[in-house]
Amino acid sequence: MRPVAIFRASSTEGPGYFATYLERRSIDWRLVQLDSGDAVPRDARKFGGLVFMGGPMSVNDELPWIIPALELVRDAVRKDVPVLGHCLGGQLMAKALGGAVRVNRVKEIGWGEVRVADNEVAREWLGDVQSFESFHWHGETFSIPPGATRVMQNAHCENQGFALGRHFGMQCHVEMTAELINAWIATGGEEIAESRSSPAVQEPAEITRGMEPRLMALNQVANRIYDRWTEGISRGN
Secondary structure, three states, X not given: OOOEEEEEOOOOOOOOHHHHHHHHOOOXXXXXXXXXXXXXXXXHHHOOEEEEOOOOOOOOOOOOOXXXXXXXXXXXXXXOOOEEEEOHHHHHHHHHOOOOEEEEEEEEEEEXXXXXXXXXHHHXXXXXXXXXXXXXXXXXXXXXXXXXXXXXXXXOOOOOEEEEOOEEEEOOEOOOOHHHHHHHHHHHHHHHHHOOOOOOEOOHHHHHOOHXXXXXXXXXXXXXXXXXXXXXXXXXX
C-alpha cells in the first residue's frame, strides 16, 4: 500500500489525532512540511491518499505552494486518489474543485455543535450521527464545489463539510488533541482577544474546560470519517 501524504502548512498544525489513527491501523504516512519549504509532489498516484491540514493563512494568499497544491488536488480527483481536508485543507479542496473561499460572517474559535445533513451521502460518511461537538478555529469559509454534497453545517457556518466520491473536505477540526489545543491557545491569544465580539469565539478557560471527555467524543466521530476515507485507500491500492 502506498503511503498517505499529510501536508502541513503551519508548524503548530500537524496531523494530531489523524496520525494516531493511521498508526493504530498500521497505515504508513509521510509528512510534507510546506511550512519548511518541502516541494509539493506533482503526481498524486505516488500516494495512497492526500491529507491537508489547517493553517492561519488563506488559500487566496499568494504563497508559493498554493497553486501546486491546488493542482495536486485536481490531479488526485482525476486519478481517484482519496483526498481529505481539515479546515484550511477543506478550503483548499473546495477551491481546487471549483468552489470559492471567502470571509465567514463570524469567526469561530473553540467548541461548537456541528449538524450532520439529512442525506444519503452524509449517512455514508457519518452513519447515524446527527450532530456532534467539534473544535473550530477559522475566519473564512468555502462554498460547496460543483458535484459535491454538503454533509455538515452549523449555526455560524453553513458549510462545515462536503463529500465528493472518495474525497472529504471539512471546515471544522476533528483531528484535535490536547497538545494541539494548548499550542493554539498559546499562540492565538491575541486573535481570541480581538475576536470577542463574535458569538462563536470562546475564552481559553472555556476551550480547556472538560477537554479530555470532549476530545474522546470527538475521536469517535473522527474515527467514522477516517474509517470511510481509508476504505478509499484500500480500494485504490
